[in-house]
Amino acid sequence: MGVDIPAQPSGDGVHKHVLFFQDLKLSISEWVPFGQNAISTFNDSIDSMKGVKSSLLTGIVDEEPDSSKFEIMPMFTRVNLKDFDQYNWVKFKASIEYPEEVDQIEEIATHVDKAGFVNYNLTIEEVDGRTSKFSLDKTSYILADLIEDTSGMIEALLTQFQRRSLRSVYGPTPFRPKFTVATTSALLPEQPQAEGYHDREDQENEINQIVSVAYDFFDLPPTEKVILGTHGIIFITSRPEHFSELLNFYSFVRSLQIFQSIFFARLRQMWDMVKDVRKSILHLKKEEDLVRMEQELSELSSNIVLIEELSSMMAVSSSEMKRIWSANSGSLDMDNKRLADRFGIDREILIIGEKIKDMTGVAGGLVDEIGGLRDMVQTLAEKRMREVSKLMADNVQQGSEAQLAMAANVKASRYSGAALKILSAISAGFLGMKISDLVMKGLDEWNESDGGPNWDLGDKGFYGGYIQVIVGFTLWILMTILFFHLIKVSSAKMKEEKLAKDYVLNLRIPIDVRSTPERIKAYLADKNVTYHNVEITGHRVSWYHKQEKGDDKVFYTVTLCFDAKDGHLFYIHANTEDKKGDAFFTTEWVQSELLTSGLITKAQDEHIRARMGLPAGGGEW
Amino acid sequence: MDITEISDDSKRLLILIDHFSEPAHTREEREIWIKKIPLAALINRGVRKGTFKDYDTAPTLVDYKGTTRFANISKEGEDDVADMREMGLVERLKLATSHHIYVSAYRITPAGKDTVDDFEKKHHAAISNMLACKACGGEVDIEARDDAPYLICKECGADEKVDIFDIDEVPYVSRPNFTEIWLPLD
Numbered sequence: 001m002g003v004d005i006p007a008q009p010s011g012d013g014v015h016k017h018v019l020f021f022q023d024l025k026l027s028i029s030e031w032v033p034f035g036q037n038a039i040s041t042f043n044d045s046i047d048s049m050k051g052v053k054s055s056l057l058t059g060i061v062d063e064e065p066d067s068s069k070f071e072i073m074p075m076f077t078r079v080n081l082k083d084f085d086q087y088n089w090v091k092f093k094a095s096i097e098y099p100e101e102v103d104q105i106e107e108i109a110t111h112v113d114k115a116g117f118v119n120y121n122l123t124i125e126e127v128d129g130r131t132s133k134f135s136l137d138k139t140s141y142i143l144a145d146l147i148e149d150t151s152g153m154i155e156a157l158l159t160q161f162q163r164r165s166l167r168s169v170y171g172p173t174p175f176r177p178k179f180t181v182a183t184t185s186a187l188l189p190e191q192p193q194a195e196g197y198h199d200r201e202d203q204e205n206e207i208n209q210i211v212s213v214a215y216d217f218f219d220l221p222p223t224e225k226v227i228l229g230t231h232g233i234i235f236i237t238s239r240p241e242h243f244s245e246l247l248n249f250y251s252f253v254r255s256l257q258i259f260q261s262i263f264f265a266r267l268r269q270m271w272d273m274v275k276d277v278r279k280s281i282l283h284l285k286k287e288e289d290l291v292r293m294e295q296e297l298s299e300l301s302s303n304i305v306l307i308e309e310l311s312s313m314m315a316v317s318s319s320e321m322k323r324i325w326s327a328n329s330g331s332l333d334m335d336n337k338r339l340a341d342r343f344g345i346d347r348e349i350l351i352i353g354e355k356i357k358d359m360t361g362v363a364g365g366l367v368d369e370i371g372g373l374r375d376m377v378q379t380l381a382e383k384r385m386r387e388v389s390k391l392m393a394d395n396v397q398q399g400s401e402a403q404l405a406m407a408a409n410v411k412a413s414r415y416s417g418a419a420l421k422i423l424s425a426i427s428a429g430f431l432g433m434k435i436s437d438l439v440m441k442g443l444d445e446w447n448e449s450d451g452g453p454n455w456d457l458g459d460k461g462f463y464g465g466y467i468q469v470i471v472g473f474t475l476w477i478l479m480t481i482l483f484f485h486l487i488k489v490s491s492a493k494m495k496e497e498k499l500a501k502d503y504v505l506n507l508r509i510p511i512d513v514r515s516t517p518e519r520i521k522a523y524l525a526d527k528n529v530t531y532h533n534v535e536i537t538g539h540r541v542s543w544y545h546k547q548e549k550g551d552d553k554v555f556y557t558v559t560l561c562f563d564a565k566d567g568h569l570f571y572i573h574a575n576t577e578d579k580k581g582d583a584f585f586t587t588e589w590v591q592s593e594l595l596t597s598g599l600i601t602k603a604q605d606e607h608i609r610a611r612m613g614l615p616a617g618g619g620e621w
Numbered sequence: 622m623d624i625t626e627i628s629d630d631s632k633r634l635l636i637l638i639d640h641f642s643e644p645a646h647t648r649e650e651r652e653i654w655i656k657k658i659p660l661a662a663l664i665n666r667g668v669r670k671g672t673f674k675d676y677d678t679a680p681t682l683v684d685y686k687g688t689t690r691f692a693n694i695s696k697e698g699e700d701d702v703a704d705m706r707e708m709g710l711v712e713r714l715k716l717a718t719s720h721h722i723y724v725s726a727y728r729i730t731p732a733g734k735d736t737v738d739d740f741e742k743k744h745h746a747a748i749s750n751m752l753a754c755k756a757c758g759g760e761v762d763i764e765a766r767d768d769a770p771y772l773i774c775k776e777c778g779a780d781e782k783v784d785i786f787d788i789d790e791v792p793y794v795s796r797p798n799f800t801e802i803w804l805p806l807d
């Protein structure tokens with residue numbers, strides 16, 4: 001924290017110092033997903049139950065070393081317990097110790113509770129050798145230092161789940177934005193009213209170094225002055241204890257809001273990634289693209305799990321916030337009441353709750369969307385494979401009857417069933433998205449224009465972006481439903497006509513049995529495999545099969561999907577367009593093949609048939 | 622507009638923006654904009670070299686290549702850019718990045734270009750001097766690399782890191798301060 005490191009000469013030496021804190025207490029707050037379980041785990045990890053007062057913890061268990069672009073210096077957090085409640089909260093003194101530095105570094109009063117409110121508090125006694133009149137400019141450097149150090153400090157006390165969650169929202173960075181309250185008895189040179197600091201020049205520039213963007217300067221007569229900013233408050237008072245409960249609670253409110261805005265930016269980013277995948281599905285060129293998409297989607301899925309979990313934790317926190325407020329707001333004195341009104345705490349709490357509801361909706365939509373895309377990619381992979389085997393058939397069996405049958409089969413299946421559904425869903429979603437994109441763009445421009453509302457707090461464009469996403473998302477859903485409905489109506493008609501003419505059997509037999517790699521190899525040895533693809537979901541192997549039925553032969557394309565490492569059989573696809581190849585007949589020969597080759601047992605055979613709703617094998621149907 | 626109302630620092634800032642941006646005159650022409658952080662890096666260099674007399678820098682949380690970091694940013698420079706936007710000398714563009722943070726980019730306007738031409742020679746010289754390559758004196762360009770923005774000489778290719786992410790340490794002494802906090806209930 002810089003105590004033992006002399007200030008580096010910066011080369012300029014021309015820092016301006018306009019404003020000074022007579023004295024200074026700093027409170028820094030953030031929202032971290034805690035909850036009752038995490039508090040309890042945390043209490044266990046610092047052994048609070050056993051009366052151990054001081055423990056040393058480290059957060060350097062980096063499970064994803066290649067994803068952390070920024071090296072976090074190895075450090076330890078020393079925790080000196082002050083007080084705790086096993087399930088609800090804990091208070092301790094914390095300090096960071098870097099292994100190579102011997103000296104004790106500053107201690108910070110830390111509060112952590114199950115609502116996720118984390119507060120770091122300290123009184124500044126000396127800055128650069130001075131014991132009072134601390135320049136705001138220098139304070140901004142101390143704050144930068146503290147904001148970084150407290151991030152690392154608390155990291156050491158978190159569970160892997162909490163760390164992963166934070167990373168899924170902030171990315172691999174030790175710099176998490178926080179909400180600061182700087183309390184002082186006087187801001188020098190003194191102004192009779194808070195508004196006096198609002199000069200749009202040097203004073204305000206220095207104030208913004210502490211609170212980001214100051215947007216409200218007001219007095220609380222007779223003695224208090226307040227400067228309110230997007231990421232902090234300067235509170236001028238001679239009786240800080242009188243307001244500390246309210247200021248701390250307001251910091252909790254604002255910390256959760258800061259977290260929300262970043263969380264929401266992350267949701268928007270995930271929507272964009274989903275859009276990209278959707279686009280690539282439409283312009284699919286190579287087999288490898290499918291594999292890449294599957295990977296992207298599975299990464300998105302694992303992130304969305306954290307995101308969903310986080311939004312439910314925020315919801316819990318928001319209701320805790322309501323409870324705390326209704327338990328305490330009634331007993332505030334007049335001064336605190338006026339301050340609470342000016343902060344608009346009642347309203348902010350309501351808004352937080354509403355936003356979380358919306359976010360939960362958006363996150364839920366994302367989950368469905370990602371799941372849907374994964375299904376599409378899966379089905380596309382299968383469809384793709386059938387096309388490839390057809391192409392190979394063209395080369396191998398020129399002119400044969402089988403080839404004609406297969407070509408017809410592929411063509412028919414392309415227009416019936418799953419493939420059509422998928423293509424229509426893709427184009428509906430894509431079109432709907434495009435339209436809502438245009439509307440969102442319009443909103444953006446309206447917001448930016450002079451006549452628009454100009455929602456813009458800081459650089460993140462949060463409120464504007466927030467409304468746009470809600471509007472855009474709603475539009476997108478409506479459009480998608482509308483288009484999908486239209487396409488469904490027309491495709492149902494088409495399908496009816498098709499079905500009258502063509503017969504297509506796409507039979508999927510769910511095997512789900514553990515055999516051995518050797519047996520699978522032996523089984524495939526006498527198949528004339530035309531297509532073999534290795535994917536992250538397993539091996540897919542296809543071949544042609546002629547099955548005698550009476551005097552006739554029924555032609556099939558057969559696909560087996562399995563894991564080559566552990567010998568697990570996932571499923572078999574048997575497709576034909578010969579009417580004689582009905583589901584019973586097809587299941588019968590496939591199952592008996594598997595049985596005689598020793599890939600499945602008699603019991604497993606019956607189990608599979610039962611799952612397909614078919615009678616036990618061997619009988620006459 | 623009366624250019625005597627514009628401060629020396631503002632004039633130099635506008636000359637700087639002029640160096641790194643270009644409005645299109647026809648539909649076919651490409652516009653050149655400079656993004657906020659590279660511009661902030663150039664201003665930072667100007668502050669350190671004394672080109673901007675009344676500017677100061679302070680640590681500010683910014684988004685750089687998808688990661689949040691503290692950077693030494695000049696609030697005065699930011700203010701002056703905002704003022705010049707109001708005067709119609711500079712245009713701002715807000716871009717949504719792939720990380721979904723909005724970044725601003727700036728470009729001089731045709732009116733701004735006319736105004737720059739009227740500025741005293743000494744201000745132009747000061748910016749040229751600030752942008753001169755350490756090795757050969759040639760003009761530099763700015764490039765946002767992963768760790769920080771760099772000045773790259775257009776003549777000899779020499780590069781120089783602009784340390785906007787190097788935050789000075791101020792030594793201080795503190796003590797923990799436990800304050801009253803309303804606790805969550807069972």
Ligand SMILES: [Zn+2]
Pocket residue numbers: 754755756757758759774775776777778779
């Ligand atoms: Zn050079």
